[in-house]
Amino acid sequence: MSQQTTVSSNQIENLKQKENNQKLSMTWLLQYLKPVKGRLFILLTLLLSSTGLQLIQPQIVKQFIDTAAAGEVMTTLLKLAGLFLIVAVFNQLITVFVSYLGNDVAWRSTNRLRGDLLKHCLRLDMKFHNQKTPGEMIERVDGDVTNISNFFAMFIVQVIGSFVLLAGILGYMFTVNVPIALVMTIFTALSVLFMMFVRNLGVQSSKNEREASASLFGLIEERIAGIEDVQTNGHVSYVMNRFHRLMRAVFLKGRRAWMMRVIPWNTTVVLFAIAVTVVLLLGVRYYLSGDITLGTLFLIYQYTQMLNEPIEQLGDQVQEFQKAKSGMLRSRELLSQRSEIVSGTKNTLPDGPLGLAFKDVTFSYNPDKPVLQHITFSLRPGERLGIIGRTGSGKSSLSRVMLRLYNINSGRIEIGGVDITQLELPDLYRRVGMVTQDVQLFDGSLRDNLTLFDDQISDEFIMETTQRLGLSHWIDAQPEGLDTHLSAGGASLSAGEAQLFALTRVFLTQPSLVILDEPSSRLDAATESILQTAVDQMMEHCTGIIIAHRLSTLEQVDRIMVLGGGKILEFGGREQLALDPNSHYAKLLSSGQKEELA
């Protein structure tokens, strides 16, 4: 009951956080800029210098024109030309460095965000991961952040630079000619206000675009992961059909998002054309009336042209901002997802084999379909339980809830006398081991894959364990023994070898309670009997649960549980049940329905 309360309060918290996302989307990102504030400061200083130089350049040209028009000496003109060259080259160098530093700041800050997102995803519960494909997660951890990164890189450089340049141009123009300066200011203010106003126009469509793109990645990842099934079942054309449909959605949503982003830009282009015309007409009038020199007329023209660039850059940034904002919202949304599995605080499990108790446990993946119903049983430390039952009867689910991959709906599970919800998760995982039917290999050496990157486990212990479990001849056959590099995905192991591999992995951690889900289903009879003896020996030091399809796997267990439709049909001592002709177990044994269980 208490877990149900936790779930609903988590959901409420998620909703509240979703509401706050809109307000917080910029502020929370700033924390990622904190570690790079030194670089940001240098960036800003360079940027201001570059802006200053950009403002000076037309002034030199103005001097040059006025000097030439006044018929001054050649040396003054040459000096002015030389000065212009030096300022231009220096400015270019600063621009290159500003661009480098802008990208550097963006990468440094967003890589931390990528790391936080991945760490967060790895901690989210199975219910969340069941709903998301790995491809979709890649897009969310990397694609969304790349958008934010582009925004960081260019935003800092361009927005601040553009505003300073605009302020410099307009400020100077007021000292030259007030009416022209007023026209330029009105045009600039209109353009900037307009862009502020339409800033959010494309956020939702950009978010939709990213969602469509995440689905596309999800499809590609899922189908490539199941390539064998896709090829052997002739699914290629079906997959291509789905692919084209998703591509179409990406295209349509992308086009809409693009259109929403370019509207502000196009509008400012029109505004700019009008402004240039008015400024030029006024400039010519003042020149003809002798109020300004030819050099000043050029300066006015040049500064008007220079207004275009920062305004365009601001326009580009509005687009980038829209893309980035959708990325920020999605990243923030992901970070605010809370795992339903909350770690407890106790790490007080007793040493040695651990007892286990299920007390009226009910569990379902979806509310409408109960998977485990009122399960009550207990095992003493060191006892072994064999679980049998038809496909879909809930055997694997029983082991998943024991390891807190899912929270139960009601009831209580105790390991070593402690409610598992009160246990620290790392303590639970350290003491309880599970071998499932799926074995995942990671990119790394054979040793790393067996120890799961735990360098406390010695090579001698690995070799001793693999010898007992019958995997040593396979390791010996590898070119570099334990140092052999294994590729991710498991393509280099047969299904049976993978099962031996998984068993070795779990026994290397010396668990106090071990759950073996169909440990020998993919092994031949000879290997199975060798393995059986080894597993029996190793399980002498722990409590064991064996989920089996074949009754022969269960000859050494103390107790038997028969599951059916998520309920316990029978639970008792193996020998007593075997002797009771009315028991399910005895009937299965005598009728030889060994395969029918599977």
Ligand SMILES: Nc1ncnc2c1ncn2[C@@H]1O[C@H](COP(=O)(O)OP(=O)(O)OP(=O)(O)O)[C@@H](O)[C@H]1O
């Ligand atoms: N991730 C999941 N989401 C929703 N339903 C699930 C999920 N995993 C299993 N189920 C359902 O829960 C029920 C019990 O499944 P479970 O895997 O525990 O059965 P099992 O007895 O281990 O079967 P098998 O012998 O085939 O391994 C099945 O009806 C299955 O469809």
